Amino acid sequence: MSPKMSDIVLPMEGQLPLKRLPIHLTSDDRRVIARPFLMGSARVNSLFGRIEEIPEEDLDAELRMVERSYADRHTRLAFTFHENYEAGAALVGGWPRPWSPQRRLLAGAYLTMEYAVDSAALFNPSIVAHPDQSGVPSGAVRFIMSLRATGEGHVSSIVFRTGIITADEHVHIDPLPPRLHRSRIAPDRIYEKPLFVRKLREIGLDLGALVGQVLNALGERFTLVELNRAVDIARASNGHDARNSEGLRTMLWLGQSNYHIDLDKDAPLGEFVLFPMSEEQSNGLEDLRLTRFTDDDGSVIYHGTYTAYNGVRTLPMLLHTRDFRRIEFASLNGAAAANKGMALFPRKIRGKYFMCSRIDGENLFISQSDFVHFWESAERLVAPRFPWELMQIGNCGAPIETPHGWILLTHGVGPMRTYAIGAMLLDLENPLKIIGHLREPLIVPGEGDREGYVPNVVYTCGAMTHDDQLFIPFAVADKSTSFVVVKTEALTKKLLESR
16 A cells, blocks of 8 residues: 555644655565575584485486576575585584585585575665766766665565666666675685774773783784684683683674675675674674765765674674775774664764764764774763653664754654654754754654554664755665655754754
């Protein structure tokens, strides 16, 4: 059912109309990636034993059958099979008998599964201007939009869509590529020892003898492979205590949480799936908030805050990239880097980074820092005030700069766990000063937006402006994604009147 315009009009005196665009992005269970299917060392050992018994003359036929069925659905399928065979062999301590390449590939096929990345939901979008604006028609802008995709087991990954906003306010989204490929950590990540030690101290690790032994074995710059090797040596030389050392586990966790990935030069961004790549994100990567950040020298870098989830705890993370070809990832640290929903301001203010967050799960806070990876303290910006947000208030993405102040889209939770989207206006040089705060929500779930995976929810992780128009992609019932547009000047005027 298509929402009526009246469902998404600001419910206040002197109504502020929003234009609903004819865009509705939904889940698609045909979009699949090939991911590992590992079941533990005992099961893998039993499987390898059975594969060992397959006659050599039957191997080629079995492998060709698999390739005929799946080669058109995935890129670099043989590489994936080899990668997953190696992971299985590592689980059983290395398969002792030599196998032909075909037998290893077939074993890898048994340790691979298809995963439909957005079969359950495609929601919580964030949008920024694309770094490549070449060939764009006059008056238009190319954009990148990230979305949270959820499949089997409610595991979340991040996917991307690209498109163009035209001069006459239309949004055209590029066609989807026929195949997807998932993210893999690049093996050549370099760590700087002083920064690594600082992060260890920041998260409260006691740099005792075992940790010191590992650090002493590493150079001033080292790779994840070298860190793993140094930890293995420390465990081997210190017996049982080292094997169960929380310090060594924390060092590995920190190394695995700070990495980069490289995308193929010519691969469209819509083909890429940012899929969980480590234990700390095994249950998902959630709610990426993109920021097109302009540094003091005028250079542009794209930051994105998101939450890694392992089924028990959440870890606030930051990605950054200049071209969406190499993307670097790092943990966010400090007492104020807690909970969910951190959103970075798109430039420094008075020489410092600023972040909006909801560190206590209930109120909105503002943090400032000299370093984008470290957030030590936060000041409360506002507590829930109005009936539609009394349960909690949070941000809906990076603040948007206007001549009158920062427009901060917010989300509020009201009766019946209804999520709505509101707006505030913050002072440009002192974001802790609220200039305006809408008493009524900007977007509420209309009759056509209530049903879905989580009923009565509208939500966004970031909007963008173009030619005095604020384009807001938003999630509907944690299930699908739609768009509305509002005139920036009209919204700013309403916010100034609300002071």
